[in-house]
Amino acid sequence: MSPAATTDTTEADDREVAPGVYRFGTARINWYVVEDDDALTVVDAGLPAHYPQLAPWLDRHGYTLDDVDALVLTHGDADHAGFARHLVDRGSSAYCHPDDHHHLRDLPHGPPAWFLRNLWRPGFLRYVVEMVRDGIRDVDPVTDVEPMNDSDVLDVPGSPRVIHVPGHTPGSCALHLEDRDVLIAGDAIVTRDIYRNREGDPQLMGPADEDTALARRSLDELAGLGDVTLLPGHGNPWRGDVDTALDIAS
């Protein structure tokens, strides 16, 4: 195999974390592209500085921005909506649970209280520095958003089934891609400890959850999905029986 071909394959495989599901963003903040029959859904929109990752990937895979049919937001936090406005302006339909539409309308947000309370942690400070560098203070509001509700199977590429898991935010949702055993968990379960800046086991976001008790109760909504590739909003993929992940996280 020629060196050029090797490089190309590596790049493509690096992003593919499940069949037809590709991971973007940074080590700390994830967003995903779901490929289905030559059409694409983007799940979450990272931060503004992540947007330039998309075009070269589309190009390499024979797509253009016009092939991005939909943007599905697991919730309305700024680090998941960074370039949402760009995709909406380009004609992608955006979906988010109605309980988080106000989060999207009110962007950019000031730092919430939990955020300020955790700034003393050196690991968390590195996450904050990255977010500021990547434009969290300049995220455009997103107003043109379709509602998605619990149990909806969205008519977008990948046909994700919506599972409402409030707690991190009121409108937080996970997305189950049944045909490929993928659970995109948003921030309902993550695998990175953002306070210590470390990869880890499946876990709740703790201080970043608006309602910690509710976030814990919502894990029950994810039980019984069987073996999955769990793709969190923050951290590396986790593979196994989802009930094991829930046990570890709760």
Ligand SMILES: [Zn+2]
């Ligand atoms: Zn997040």
